[in-house]
Amino acid sequence: MAKEQQAGIKIGTWISLVVRTVLFPVFVLLPAGTWQWWDAWVLIGLWLIFFAVLTPLLVIxxxxxxxxxxxxxxVQEGQKGWDKVIMVLIVIVGISLYIVPGFDVIRYEWSEPLPRWIQIIALVAHVPLFLLLGWVMLANTYLSQVVKIDHHREHTVITGGPYKIVRHPMYTVVIVLFLxxxxxxxxxIGLIPASLLAVLLIIRTVLEDRTLHAELSGYPEYASVTRYKLLPGIW
Incomplete structure (x- = not known):
């Protein structure tokens, strides 16, 4: 029975990964009304390379x-009630983050495109951000999508790697990636959903930090050493 459950988890994981990989470029390009949006293809390519490198590392x-x-x-079992609300909002706003740029820049031209040099800086910034994101994920085996204490995996405090710098490095990186x-x-116009997502993650950081203080053994001691939540020296 255990082997069947493990096989089921693996199959479900791969199906989810494939579906997300296919839907991602569709969500970005379909609103544009063309497949010949080369800026989008470059960005999509960077994300797919990141997935292609990180996935085998996590498999191993x-x-x-x-x-x-x-x-x-x-919405998952054991998840905090307030996090269910936040996660549903993140999914809704997150989808708009993917689809709005195509409508804005290509199909309807709602606003004047940002200067080319700013676009290039943001595009290039994805590379170090991906490296940081991979570092965070490899450092924290308890990095669930939802806020919960993972009792069945004997959830413990992670203090090494990026967690020596701030307590919630995943949110730090993801907020910058959203923007x-x-x-x-x-x-x-795409900065509107990106900013909303940033606000949601900041709220989530505060609530999650309170939860970890109250429910995860050793977290208050860790927080007394690693004092900052998202930005070293600031907050």
Whole structure:
């Protein structure tokens, strides 16, 4: 029975990964009304390279984390009630982050595209951001998509790697990626959902940090050493 469950997890994980990989370029390009949006293809290519490099690393080093990250539902067992609301909002606003730039920049030209040099900076910034994101994911095996204490995996405090710098490095990187995404595509309007996502993650950081203080053994001691949540020296 255990082997069947493990096989089921692996199959479900791969199906989720393939579906997300296919839907990602569709969500970005379909609103544009053309497949010949080369800025988008470059950005999509960077994301796909990141997935192609990180996925085998997680398969080898942490398949449980890969399975956890590929869960489809934003609502899961053991998840905090407030996080269910936040996750549903993140999914809704997150989809708009992908589809708005195509409408804005290509199909309807709602706003003037951002200067080319700003787009290039945002595009290039994805590379170090991906490296940081991979570092965070490889450092924290408990990096669930939802806020919960993972009791069945004996959840413990992670203090090494990027977690020596800030307590929630994943959110730090993802917030910057959210903001860089529409900028790399030249979309001013796309910064609206990106900013909303940033606000949601900041709220989530505060609530998650309170939860970890209250429910995760050793977290208050860790927080007394690693004092900052998102930005070293600031907050």
């Amino acid at each position: 080093h942490d398949p449980e984390l890969l399975a956890e990250r590929m869960k489809v539902s934003p 860089a995404f529409p900028v790399a595509l030249g979309s001013r």
